[in-house]
Amino acid sequence: MHLMGFCECALVAFLSSVISSQLLQQQACRLISGPSHLPVVAREGNITLGGLFSLHDTMMEARFSFKAQPESAQCVGFNFRTFRWMQTMIFAIEKINRDNHLLPNITLGYKIYDSCSTPRHALLTAMELMGGREEGSGDAFCQGKVPIVIGDGGSTLSMVVAHFLGVFELPQLSYFSSCACLSDKKLFPAFLRTMPSDYFQVNALTQLVQHFGWTWVGTVAGDDAYGRGGAQIFIDKVSKLGACIAFYEIIPKNHAPAEMARIVERISVSGARVVLVFALEQDAKALFTEALKHNLTGIQWLASEAWITAAILTTPEFQSILQGSMGFGIRRAEIPDLQPFLLRLHPSKFPDDPFVLQFWEEMFGCTPQIAISGTIANKPPCNGSEILADVKSIYSDVSQLRISYNVYKGVYAIAHALEAMLKCVPETGPFPGGVCPDTQTIKPWQLLHYLKKVDFTNEYGEETKFDGNGDAVAMYDLINFQLSETGEVQYATVGTFDETKSTKLLIEEKLIIWNGNQRQVPVSVCSNSCPPGTRKAIRPSFPVCCFDCIICAAGEVSNQTDAIECVTCGPEFWSNLKRNACIPKLVEFLSYGDTMGMALLAVALLGSCTTLAVGLVFAFKRHTPLVRANNSELSFLILSSLWLCFLCALAFIGQPTSWSCQLRHTAFGIAFCLCLSCILGKTMVVLMAFKATLPGSNVMKWFRPPQLRALIFLCTAVQVGICGAWLGLAPPVPRRLMTRESAQIILLCDMGSTLAFSLVLGYIGLLAAICFLLAFFARKLPDNFNEAKFITFSMLIFCAVWIAFVPAYVSSPGKYTVAVEVFAILASSYGLLLCIFAPKCYIILLRPEKNTKKHLIGKP
Known part of the structure; x- marks a missing residue:
């Protein structure tokens, strides 16, 4: 059961590669039969940018009767946070369209789909972005409706899409996919991201573990490319530093109760006080829900970037076990005028936007009047007095703009790449013979070339560029999950990690509040450190972090903690009673004093x-x-x-x-x-x-005094x-x-x-x-x-x-x-x-x- 999600995405990725290869081998492209029923939000422009956002957490599959064409799958679990990311993309595009200096006389459009957090659905939406289904566009699938795709969020989804788009060299720019595997340019030649690779995040987590001296760390990963890949890199790096992994567990995608209970029990009996959870927010929530059922306390949770600032974990029920949790998050930024833009939404203003209607239903628990006619409403009708600004939600909260800022930077990176294309001087172009790209019909592979060369500093003073693997510069905030005096969750920044600096990790320990509202750094070791005077003796069949402390033999000393072996004193010296120093030997002889x-x-x-x-x-x-x-x-x-x-x-x-x-x-x-x-x-x-x-004896003469x-x-x-x-x-x-x-x-x-x-x-x-x-x-x-x-x-x-x-x-x-x-x-x-x-x-x-x-x- 652990491998179902991973195998599914691998199978879909394989099928996407096969489909793409077959399409390229065909002499002519044909229209895929059947109309599209996928919800989409679009706007026309000279250049249309594609977008993929997992606006829903999962998808309910339709049952197959094999007697009639199955209905479209239904996406459920609307995600306000992801909806904010999508609106940030629209905000950045409209801001660029109003800019008279960047891409003047060029209007950017967009075409955004919901990938429903499912690999198969993500591949389906990518195929829609590639060709469309309009009548009379039989060759559109080969030409491509969009020159670039922004998305998707999850690493597994991006892998599926990247396999497909990479065949056509159509660039894909992700804002939230951090799996280190996506840096492989042989497998994903057209993939770039404004999200740092997990390799850097794991490097930061490893240095954090080393900094606080934790040598017995548990690891729990999500059953996907993001979780498995990040956890494996963490295990490899931590092991090289001499620490040990107490356990390694996988959260199943179906969150089976028996398996979740087993994982929590394993955490409880392992003896590890520090546990890394490298998983998406949905998987992390399932784990912590089970931990609450078993009253699992006293664990210092280390978080991956995917859930350290997740809104679904800020509810009061999780505060008892997550207080003090720590992890690295993308650098927080402020985007002026974004909040008013987010609050502009209203069903009456966007009657054709299917996502706004769903958003409104989930936000206020009612069905907008504009969506009632001709449909069966599952919720009571809205009375028209609903005001978005009066509702406090993760959607309108702009205090923790991290992934939203990644989306914003991604749109501007594309705009600067297009700007460079438009400014190309004939006969000095980057292509053979000094040829410049055709700006009337932008070819994806040409845009990909310019996108890799992007290097600009935005209005916030941050440089945006990509390395040879298409990865962004790794900069993180060390975030500590704290509670204010009023009981509200606060994400306190207690350190930073910057890959570009010599001292990469900086920590302000006095600002940290650990699990249990403690100021003392928790200790997580399999065996306590051996004091001076002892040496470490490895326990057979146990990891190297599990050992016994053996007192040095007489005449041997160790003057440091966790000594591997004792050192023999010199001929004129002997060990003291504590076996931590050599002292001069007692001189022994038969004296008048004893x-x-x-x-x-x-x-x-x-x-x-x-x-x-x-x-x-x-x-x-x-x-x-x-x-x-x-x-x-x-x-x-x-x-x-x-x-x-x-x-x-x-x-x-x-x-x-x-x-x-x-x-x-x-x-x-x-x-x-x-x-x-x-x-x-x-x-x-x-x-x-x-x-x-x-x-007659005269013998005495021989025994006189002289003799x-x-x-x-x-x-x-x-x-x-x-x-x-x-x-x-x-x-x-x-x-x-x-x-x-x-x-x-x-x-x-x-x-x-x-x-x-x-x-x-x-x-x-x-x-x-x-x-x-x-x-x-x-x-x-x-x-x-x-x-x-x-x-x-x-x-x-x-x-x-x-x-x-x-x-x-x-x-x-x-x-x-x-x-x-x-x-x-x-x-x-x-x-x-x-x-x-x-x-x-x-x-x-x-x-x-x-x-x-x-x-x-x-x-x-």
């Missing part, structure tokens, strides 16, 4: 103080048997090395520097090596002391050598560890040489293992002199700590790697201090009775 650093610092200081306290106890009690029996020199040396071990942990806390990186590992390695070397010597002394008690000092020195010197080589060849250096997956910059000490670090730890492990084995062998010494048992426990703790250190060190991230190492140092130092010296301090301080030589050498 809780972990403070805790380790306190533990290290406590350990060093405890070691000093133990040293003081041993110093004060150095003459006691227990201290002397445990080799006080080795004890003080062990305590000193343990004190260094606790202190070297402090080098691991704080921001890494070149000196701290070199100091922390070498000091730790040497201090622990010194401590283990002393413990090794002590363990050997304990073990050998027991062996020396055997008869022990040499052993300690040699063992420590090996570690010093390893550390020296490490510092000389590949020393530890501070390094900034920056990964794109981390929000921190980790400050750490690069080992420089993993092999050297492994050797340091391995050597310490070797000394610890030897100490453990020797202490283990000495575990069965007498209890009163069993220091090897405590050394065994201390070495067991020491080895357990450092064995657990390796996997913990490898798996710990960031500053926790350093904390694990510090913890291992402190734990192993505390293990040595407590296991070796706590029992001795217990006896010295709490059990002095056991701190005797007798007790130490006695048996348990």
Whole structure:
């Protein structure tokens, strides 16, 4: 059903082309049989202009019985607005006839038909204009009664007529046909218009949509060349700008209730707040009537030029949904003296004008007395007191002269073309050989040539000319449908569009009133804009305007609205919480300020103080048997090395520097090596002391203080050598560890040489293992002199700590790697201090009775 109107006009256009071709191929033209019953208003003149106006909105077809000749179709729905256009044509012709400067001594006549808004009827009237049906004019159809036709109004009607007239190169000048398809000179070689092409109107509408940021727009089109063509251009242009069409619906010509209801339902559920209706006023009215039935509100309607100023939509019933509607209309103009000319009409003055009689009947609802005789009146007779000036109607309203002005310009364009023809100088004419046109018998193709060259400025200061496609200059007013305080409709001009200017679209937003009497620009989007910090993610199987907003991943940002993708921050930067800016990464290291650093610092200081306290106890009690029996020199040396071990942990806390990186590992390695070397010597002394008690043994001579000092020195010197080589060849250096997956910059000490670090730890492990084995062998010494048992426990703790250190060190991230190492140092130092010296301090301080030589050498 949607395609019925479109297919009908296409079929009629095809038939008109076929008929025209056949007529040209005939050797002689013959009179079409049968008299003409088409109503016409005419006036004789030297040159007669043809006119086609859709004075009625539709036509009631006669039924075919196939037994008798069918009656003529009846046109219904008289259109006051179109009748004003027709009267404007007559007004312009009479004004030119009174002009002594333009076409002097030439009288223009006219012959105007009603095309009834129907393609078939428009073709029939065009054929009448071409040939007429008077007796004795058998060749008139080929010669042509008129050299040019003004009309028709609708694009579909003009296409049908243009196909027919184009065969004869008879120029057609339309005042209201805006379909972009009519610019095709291959299909319509003789077509011109004072109405801008829809291409420019759609371009203006597209810029309007772009200006207000609407990306989800619905489109409804009439089922004709005007609606389909304009809507398709709009869809193509809007899509290129990144907006999306929420839906595309066609208004059927028969306005079927079920289909109209479906269209309104589609609009309601689409989510689009802005809907373009590209249709004729009759189709737009049908849509809005259905919208009222379904209480469809909250839609910002965009109007095509065909209905933005249509009088049939200004009634109170439509004001609730159309208030705030916006669209582009032809530039408004004022034509002085037109209104008195329009009000001159009266049936008694124009008894032979069939259209005046119909107009009078529709305007006053009565039948003029002059039309009653010999006919059956369907309405009561007029009483003769009817005055046209007392009635307010769209016909006499000259405040919105737009299409009327197009008609006016069209008549003057023809007059200037005729003027140029008459002024042609022989031998300088535009035709081959300098030939001028024959002004006695004007040939349409010659007039067409001059009409294309027309370029003049009228008395209102507006230039009239046609481009290569026969189109007029595109200039529009942006019209806003508003209501005054009294409830009357006002067409407020809130902007302009001029194709000839660099800045084509100018909008005064403060003057706009939107749907619902709002001042805020309506929002029509499928998805709300993605704020900074997010990116757009297209929804599968949805238009590109429908998307989800995805928060940027950690380390990525977007600082603009509707970002397509997030940008990764630089190596030294990280995204903030809002993901809209890159900020410097936090520098992470084991510092004195954080809780972990403070805790380790306190533990290290406590350990060093405890070691000093133990040293003081041993110093004060150095003459006691227990201290002397445990080799006080080795004890003080062990305590000193343990004190260094606790202190070297402090080098691991704080921001890494070149000196701290070199100091922390070498000091730790040497201090622990010194401590283990002393413990090794002590363990050997304990073990050998027991062996020396055997008869004939002189082994203790190898474990006197000089020999022990040499052993300690040699063992420590090996570690010093390893550390020296490490510092000389590949020393530890501070390094900034920056990964794109981390929000921190980790400050750490690069080992420089993993092999050297492994050797340091391995050597310490070797000394610890030897100490453990020797202490283990000495575990069965007498209890009163069993220091090897405590050394065994201390070495067991020491080895357990450092064995657990390796996997913990490898798996710990960031500053926790350093904390694990510090913890291992402190734990192993505390293990040595407590296991070796706590029992001795217990006896010295709490059990002095056991701190005797007798007790130490006695048996348990």
